[in-house]
C-alpha cells in the first residue's frame with residue numbers, strides 16, 4: 001500500500017484512506033488493484049519476455065479497461081526495470097529530474113516498488129509517494145514530478161497513455177526543489 005513522505009517536514013502518511021485523501025487533495029489519482037491476481041511465477045520477475053508482458057496485461061485486463069474507459073487512455077504497455085536493465089544508473093539519472101508532461105502519467109505497479117516525487121500545493125511542497133504492488137497512480141498533466149526506484153531497485157508497471165507523444169518530458173527548473 002502506498003505511503004506518503006512530505007519532504008519539508010518528514011511527516012509520513014499511511015493507510016489507504018488517508019493516503020487517498022491526501023493525494024486527492026493534491027489532484028493526484030490513487031487507486032488499488034489486487035496484485036495477488038498475478039501468477040506466482042511473475043510476482044518476483046523483473047526481466048520479462050514479450051509473452052510475459054502480454055500475460056500481465058491479460059491478468060489486469062478488466063482493471064485496465066475500466067480505468068481506460070473512465071479516463072480516456074487508448075494504449076497501454078508493461079515496463080520492467082531492475083539491475084539487469086542495461087544502463088540502469090544512467091536511466092535513473094535521467095529520470096531523477098523534475099519535469100512535466102502534457103498528459104497525465106499513469107502507473108499501475110504489478111511488482112516491486114517505485115517512488116513518485118511530486119510538487120504539491122504551496123503549503124505542502126514536494127512529497128514522495130512510495131508505491132508497492134497493486135498501487136495505481138496518475139500524476140496530472142503539467143504537475144512537476146519525477147520517478148525513481150526504491151532500495152530494491154526493481155519494478156514492473158503497467159503504463160497507460162492517451163497518445164504516446166503526450167508523454168514527452170519537459171524539464172522544470174525549480175529552485176524550490178532540494179534533493
Ligand SMILES: [Fe+2]
Nearest residue numbers: 105145146169
Ligand atoms: Fe514523468
